[in-house]
Amino acid sequence: MLHYSCDACKRPINTNTDIRHVVKIEVFPAIEDQVCGCHPEGDDADHLEDVQDLLERLDDHDDEDLDEATKSLRFDLCDECRRRFVRNPLGLKAGKKLGFSNN
Numbered sequence: 001m002l003h004y005s006c007d008a009c010k011r012p013i014n015t016n017t018d019i020r021h022v023v024k025i026e027v028f029p030a031i032e033d034q035v036c037g038c039h040p041e042g043d044d045a046d047h048l049e050d051v052q053d054l055l056e057r058l059d060d061h062d063d064e065d066l067d068e069a070t071k072s073l074r075f076d077l078c079d080e081c082r083r084r085f086v087r088n089p090l091g092l093k094a095g096k097k098l099g100f101s102n103n
């Protein structure tokens with residue numbers, strides 16, 4: 001039997017009693033944004049040059065930079081951490097704290 005543990009709280013996940021949640025995060029540069037060329041306004045000359053620049057740079061680098069910029073992450077989470085994660089996936093601090101003290 002495979003043993004899993006939560007990547008957030010390190011608690012072992014007993015798959016007989018707990019549900020193991022898998023979080024997959026993919027990080028990649030949105031190149032299609034640059035290439036689409038569907039700029040609704042402004043003169044396109046500069047923009048097209050930018051695109052060409054970008055494509056050339058991508059050619060030069062043999063995808064290596066792209067690989068580095070592209071990350072696929074995978075985490076196992078216990079139910080508790082899953083709940084916390086979906087509420088705040090990026091771990092950002094909430095602007096306002098609910099409840100507790102309000103002095």
Ligand SMILES: [Zn+2]
Nearest residue numbers: 006009078081
């Ligand atoms: Zn956990």
